[in-house]
Amino acid sequence: MKRQEAIDKAKKFLLRTSLLSDIVPAEEGPIIDHASGSLVWDTEGNEYIDFNSGQMCSTLGHNNPRIQKVIREQSAILTHASTVYYNLPQIELAERIASINEAPFTKSVFGESGSDSNELAVLIARRATGRLAIGALTQSFHGLSDATRAISFAASSQGYGPTLPDVYAMPTPYCYRCPNKAEGKACCMAPLEAGLEILDKQSGGAPAAVIVEPIVSAGGVIELPSEYLEGLRRELHRRGALLIYDEAQTGLGKLGTMFGYQSFGVKPDILTLSKHLGGGLAISATVTTDEVADRATAKGFSCGHSHASDPLACKAGTASIDEITENRLELRAAQIGQRWSDSMRQLQQKYEVIGDIRGRGLLQGIELVRDRRTKDPATELAARIYRYGLKNGLMFSVRGRYNNVLRFVPPFTTTDQQLDRATEILEQAIRTEQV
Ligand SMILES: Cc1ncc(COP(=O)(O)O)c(C=O)c1O
Structure with missing residues (x-):
């Protein structure tokens, strides 16, 4: 043509x-x-x-040749399977993700996009804590499904009507353009205090979680200072809330470490992976600890899309991790x-x-x-x-x-x-x- x-x-x-x-x-x-x-x-x-x-x-x-080979081989065996029962590539990928993560990240659930992995993270946090309020940064981008549009303050949601309720914007610690006109490290603590104040007021002091990217990518490649992340984690835990990292763009080797949380030295409670997890095929993962997973499942946590555990995509996920670790x-x-x-x-x-x-x-x-x-x-x-x-x-x-x-x-x-x-x-x- x-x-x-x-x-x-x-x-x-x-x-x-x-x-x-x-x-x-x-x-x-x-x-x-x-x-x-x-x-x-x-x-x-x-x-x-x-x-x-x-x-x-x-x-x-x-x-990538390894991904091409997996596509050829796995599509001759099993491309799609029921999400009601387990399949081997799905189990294999979950074990592989646990093996490359530091303790205590052992439990995965799969999706098909960055958006649904973040939706799952929000759902898990809400189920596990029994609370609703979610905080996200003013420069955030976590996807364009209705739920993730609500936590993507860098994207326009004008004209789309009500989205996910009980979601609050927190100032971004954008040190080059500090919202408080502070210099250096002082810049990161002021947005943290302001953000927590908003979250506390809106949630009656009982937020469910805050979601951030360790490097806010679409918002302008803004590295969150480690001190900010440390303070955020400490303050959320003090309130019984969880910290979620969207590692779509920072995970799986990109920053020079396997995960962004290693690069910044502060662990989340839930992390999400997507983008190159499938080496070009659509798959995402939401990863958390036994403790958080058990709290969510004890309350009847339910999720799942028709393609959420497709053996072909899961095999590509494992091959993608092998490609990163072996090389x-x-x-x-x-x-x-x-x-x-x-x-x-x-x-x-x-x-x-x-x-x-x-x-x-x-x-x-x-x-x-x-x-x-x-x-x-x-x-x-x-x-x-x-x-x-x-x-x-x-x-x-x-x-x-x-x-x-x-x-x-x-x-x-x-x-x-x-x-x-x-x-x-x-x-x-x-x-x-x-x-
Ligand atoms: C950090 C981050 N999270 C989530 C998403 C959404 O991913 P998807 O488009 O696969 O739903 C993106 C997309 O660019 C992203 O950059």
Whole structure:
């Protein structure tokens, strides 16, 4: 099918959603045709370095051979099975997830997306505590199902009517733009106190849980200070409430450790995994302790979707974990992250527009400003650099409260040459567009 014909059909038959890029409209952007490792090609034969890892689900590299083999083998045995009974790949994956987690994370339940894994985490927390109030950060993004839209304050929920009730926004400890104008560590404790006050007032001092990402990704690649996480955990436990980490973007090796909670040194009570858990296939997991799981199940916790324990997806999940552990991919993520942040620091010395550099391993961002002193966000420039990148073979995304954070999520397969080429394209983009 010719490009124009495909675009015409897409416009005619696909319901347009605002998730399509609003910087380069889908009808002007590439039609993705095929991919391999860290590269993607469009129908016109143009090549792109993919620093979005697909939709962050191909972090093992596009078309990972181990995942392809599992698809071939398992689809000849059992693709889908009843969720009423156990199947072997489901049990195997649950055991494997327990084996890569630190104690006491032993119990998993599976879903098909990041959204449903977070919905499950909220449901488990509510059942286990017998309470309802959930806190999430003002810059949060945890999915776009109705329930997770309610805890995604960085996404627009305007015009969708009532969503999940008893959900409260807590200030984000965004140290580069501290809401309390405090400097350094003082910044993280003020939002914590303010957030807990809101949660206490709204819940009569009895919240069920707070959900956060250790690095707030779509909200602008904001690393939560360890002191904030420590304080949040301590204060929630003091109130009999639970801490949930959405590790869709920070788990499974990406930050240089197997999980974000290891990178930040503070454990949650429930963690969720999705994105590259299936190596490109749709599967998610909500993982918790025996104690929390027992409390939820004692109260008749019920959940499950038709595809929630599909043997094919579960096998891919186990293969994805094997790929990471056997190749120590978390170490490669740390190397890639170091090379990339070193390059970004060099660019920062040359270009005033790079105000801040954040993130770790395979999840990094640079915040663009018009003036380093006033930190006036360079939103238009971010859009122009994005366009330049796409035109010249580099895909990444633009995120954050002011749409001025360039977010880079390269796959584990990214070579040093590809990293350096991506830096070159980025530098040319900044040089050309910053006027
Ligand atoms: C941190 C985080 N959680 C949850 C989700 C939602 O995942 P899904 O789109 O698979 O429902 C996303 C999606 O980007 C995400 O970044």
